[in-house]
Amino acid sequence: MPSRLLPLLLLCFAAPALAGESVSRELEQGLAKSLQAVGENHLDVALNEVDSLLKINPNFKLAQLVKGDLLLARAKPISGFGDAPNAPRDRIQDLREEAEARLQRVQQQQPIAVPKYLWQLSPRQRYAVVVDTGKSTLYLFENVNGEPRYVSDFYISVGKKGADKVSEGDQKTPLGVYFVNGRLTKDKLTDFYGPVAYPLSYPNEWDKREGRDGHGIWLHGTPSDTFSRPPRASNGCVVLANNDLNEIGSHLQIGITPVIIASKIDWSNEADRADRASLLKEIEQWRNDWASRDTEAYLAHYAHDFSAGNMNLAAFAQQKRLVNSGKTWIKVRLSDVSIFPYPSQPDLVVVNFEQDYDSNNLSNHMNKRQYWMKRNGRWQIVYEGAA
Structure with a gap:
């Protein structure tokens, strides 16, 4: 177990469950419990926890890696996360980064304030989406009598090169105020994008004024054999687990729902x-x-x-x-x-x-x-x- 993950475990394990938990949040809580048990050398307990996660989603590659480590630990001591011999280092590093992002999300408390980007919602805008690329998190807020109210949050992946898109092919996720422009279903998508995709209005008017270009920035899912992707894995899109995408998709209104993408959320004051x-x-x-x-x-x-x-x-x-x-x-x-x-x-x-x-x-x-x-x-x- 990498030492940089250990300090997170005590914090995460003590974090309360949040209202409106998504499937991602449920799996993250289970992951924290499993890694906590590893840290306490209760390997059988850890294995039971990770088996429970894989029953929920057999394609959760991070849980598969933890299980592999636990099985390997029965034969010999393990010195780190992803300790299997000949394991591809780049894939292991991706999963380490996902583990850190997910454990930090378990540590997060339910927002008690409103993001500063939601000064006023139109009565027609039933929901608003705010993305924090730095925390690999998408927040969903409901418009309740004109006031945004937190509903849930979800683990996401963003661009391979991070955020603040400038040009076509830079593999970055844009920062700005966008709107859901459409809905693409399976008959118009390859399996890579999951069951549905929601194109966003990038580049918007401000992007064009600033000379930013590119296209095809979507909210979309994952291949059918993949539960989730590392925090930085897309070519600029915002990627969710398929069940999480289906959950928020029922709330998105074409041409109406705002999707605000920030590198770090500032809260209203x-x-x-x-x-x-x-x-x-x-x-x-x-x-x-x-x-x-x-x-x-x-x-x-x-x-x-x-x-x-x-x-x-x-x-x-x-x-x-x-x-x-x-x-x-x-x-x-x-x-x-x-x-x-x-x-x-x-x-x-x-x-x-x-x-x-x-x-x-x-x-x-x-x-x-x-x-x-x-x-x-x-x-x-x-x-x-x-x-």
Whole structure:
């Protein structure tokens, strides 16, 4: 047993079971018990525990490795994790990293706060997903009367090269605010991706503005003969055990559910609540200035580096002045507003809403997305377009 795993065992074994446990969490608790028994030299107890894990899922390779070590220990003393002769070192190292990640997850407590990235959920968004790549964990939150409430969490694998994707083929998982874009079923997938896959909206508008490219970032499962993969094993996707993926899949809404990916989750605090209040006030002022036909006050809400597709601030302002000059009255109504601070960019927030626009010569309805950034204490719009 590697010495770096031993300190985790006492912490993990003492950790309470969490409400809303997933299959991954159940297996992790069993793994901790088995390794605890190994540390106490109760090898028969450890073997019974690991046999129980393999009954739950025979393809749990980490449990298979522990069982192999325990059987080997009957013949000779073992000096480390994965001590079988001629075992491939790279595979053993992958499983060691999975063991550490899973034991650290057992140690984690149920969140008592809300991630700072969930400032406001739309009434239509029944659930939100937040991924912590550093802790190999995906959190599921339910929208309960407008407040995010923790439901469960799941072990995940991310990119081979870690997080913060920049370019096609860099084998990194992107960091940002994304949405579930679709659902691919078995008839459109190879076995490698599991029973179902959910494409995400990478690259989003901010990624494109920052010159980030690539495609095909999905939430997906594992091959039918594999329970889970090492913490860093994908080409950039977020990978879950198939039963965990099926569990969260029942809660995902195409085009609606946010999936926010961070390298380390920050939790909401009083400063976040103050920032949220000031942003909501600024959004309402933007709406009011537009409806009042005060075009210059309306345009002051847009940053100097604002863009909307290929249109910069100067072109946008010229168009708005021309359009508004023909209006005798304007009404603007916003509904289903959601607000998500961006995890990898300080003071950047993604705002989505339904917009109903009426005037003396035009009426329309659209789903709109804006990116607001706070600079020198003031929120301004740096991007605007259809959602």
